[in-house]
Amino acid sequence: METDINNEIHQECTTKEIFQKETKQSSDDSTKDVATPSKPLSKKQMKRMEKAKKLGVNKLIRRKREKLQKKVKRKLAEEEGIVTERTGISRKELKRMKDNQIPSDVSVAIDLSFDGFMSGKDLNSCVSQLLRVYSSNRRAIRPFPLHFTSLRKGSEMYKAMDHHEGWQNWNIIWHEESYLDFFDKSKLIYLTSESDNVLDSLEPGAVYVIGGLVDHNHHKNLCNEIALKHNIRTARLPLSEHLVIKSRTVLTINQCFDIILGISEGKTWQQVLMEALPARKKIQLKDDVKTQTNKEKSSVENLEKVENILDKNEKLNESIKNT
Numbered sequence: 238m239e240t241d242i243n244n245e246i247h248q249e250c251t252t253k254e255i256f257q258k259e260t261k262q263s264s265d266d267s268t269k270d271v272a273t274p275s276k277p278l279s280k281k282q283m284k285r286m287e288k289a290k291k292l293g294v295n296k297l298i299r300r301k302r303e304k305l306q307k308k309v310k311r312k313l314a315e316e317e318g319i320v321t322e323r324t325g326i327s328r329k330e331l332k333r334m335k336d337n338q339i340p341s342d343v344s345v346a347i348d349l350s351f352d353g354f355m356s357g358k359d360l361n362s363c364v365s366q367l368l369r370v371y372s373s374n375r376r377a378i379r380p381f382p383l384h385f386t387s388l389r390k391g392s393e394m395y396k397a398m399d400h401h402e403g404w405q406n407w408n409i410i411w412h413e414e415s416y417l418d419f420f421d422k423s424k425l426i427y428l429t430s431e432s433d434n435v436l437d438s439l440e441p442g443a444v445y446v447i448g449g450l451v452d453h454n455h456h457k458n459l460c461n462e463i464a465l466k467h468n469i470r471t472a473r474l475p476l477s478e479h480l481v482i483k484s485r486t487v488l489t490i491n492q493c494f495d496i497i498l499g500i501s502e503g504k505t506w507q508q509v510l511m512e513a514l515p516a517r518k519k520i521q522l523k524d525d526v527k528t529q530t531n532k533e534k535s536s537v538e539n540l541e542k543v544e545n546i547l548d549k550n551e552k553l554n555e556s557i558k559n560t
């Protein structure tokens with residue numbers, strides 16, 4: 238195995254050397270070209286050209302080196318029986334996943350009408366959460382038709398989105414209008430931690446609305462009030478039903494999205510909640526706590542039994558001594 242890797246490095250190095258030689262050669266050639274009277278270039282332009290060429294070549298070499306290092310590391314880990322996890326999904330894998338995706342019959346709309354309720358920093362956090370939402374949906378087996386609504390050109394949210402080049406090409410449906418303008422009201426269900434209804438399962442054909450708001454709890458009940466004002470159904474995620482947690486726990490946009498995405502893919506509430514919520518929150522499943530207390534109870538009972546046996550033994554020994 239090691240010889241294989243060494244050979245590969247050797248081969249890659251030779252390729253690299255050839256590559257370097259070739260690029261040097263072409264750079265020399267191009268300098269010659271530049272020097273011909275038919276293409277008169279200023280000194281400044283020539284310098285700029287050289288610099289750009291060098292930068293490009295260095296970038297290519299660096300990428301090649303990094304790729305090779307990763308490959309060697311993975312092979313060595315495989316040799317030692319260590320299971321390595323890829324940090325990202327390759328384009329090829331993404332393409333394969335896309336081909337196997339079956340769109341969900343449930344839609345999700347992210348309500349982006351909260352410009353005035355967020356600081357610049359919160360707007361940026363909101364956009365990063367939207368990026369996560371998009372990324373989860375891209376990788377899903379059953380992606381939701383995903384709508385970004387009330388995303389008006391020129392709004393602060395639109396400007397914040399515009400920091401991410403190419404977002405207009407994402408596989409989302411974005412609207413300047415509100416979700417109220419194009420969805421059947423009877424299909425809408427606004428997800429909000431303040432709702433009195435608990436979400437049990439996803440309703441086929443329904444459109445779940447998530448508030449595109451990062452507010453650090455400064456605008457409690459805002460989404461619930463909006464939904465009630467417009468006579469839209471509401472639901473909260475069943476957190477307190479499955480977790481040892483406060484009944485009104487407010488999650489981020491992407492956590493909320495990942496949870497319903499998991500449910501649409503057939504996972505259980507316990508599974509999706511444990512996957513979506515960060516371990517640092519020290520969240521425990523209610524079932525686990527029950528088993529733990531049962532275990533503690535039975536170990537106390539066992540201890541009592543042992544103590545009883547010891548007592549009986551002691552008494553027996555004493556009575557033997559006395560006879």
Ligand SMILES: C[S@@+](CC[C@H](N)C(=O)[O-])C[C@H]1O[C@@H](n2cnc3c(N)ncnc32)[C@H](O)[C@@H]1O
Nearest residue numbers: 428429430447448456458459460473474487488
């Ligand atoms: C950070 S929260 C915004 C909190 C905001 N104060 C409000 O009025 O909803 C972002 C969105 O995630 C969804 N969300 C968060 N926690 C939820 C929960 N426990 N149940 C249902 N939806 C939740 C809601 O759609 C919410 O608008």
